[in-house]
Amino acid sequence: MVSSENRHTVNISLFGFLRRYMDEQGLPYAFEREIAHEGEAAFDIAIGLSVPPEKIEAVFCNGRVINIYDPVFPGDRLAFFPFGTPGPYRVFLGIARENIERARREKKAVDVEKGK
Numbered sequence: 001m002v003s004s005e006n007r008h009t010v011n012i013s014l015f016g017f018l019r020r021y022m023d024e025q026g027l028p029y030a031f032e033r034e035i036a037h038e039g040e041a042a043f044d045i046a047i048g049l050s051v052p053p054e055k056i057e058a059v060f061c062n063g064r065v066i067n068i069y070d071p072v073f074p075g076d077r078l079a080f081f082p083f084g085t086p087g088p089y090r091v092f093l094g095i096a097r098e099n100i101e102r103a104r105r106e107k108k109a110v111d112v113e114k115g116k
Helices: 016-025 042-048 087-092 095-114
Strands: 009-014 030-034 056-061 064-066 077-082
Touching: 009 016, 016 077, 042 056, 042 077, 056 095, 064 095, 087 095
Parallel strands: 009 077
Antiparallel strands: 009 030, 056 064, 056 077
């Protein structure tokens, strides 16, 4: 058990149909989760919650859009949103930009695995 002074947590919220993954586990839609002091990628947090990353279109950290592969640190507020955000908002909020970056990072990872 970790003592309270060494507790490092992130506040997590899930929206839209992503909430069904919490329902399946009997978890609330908003909760705290402990993470390492050095942080953890939003992608890994989603995996740890049994939320398929391919179902997540947008990740917000402290009110701004981040890439799903970006780190989240203790004290941060994290929110996962499913696909379905209307077109103009995807651009205004930066969701489209981060999805392009996400695709680039995923392609690079596949290329590295293949030895390219």
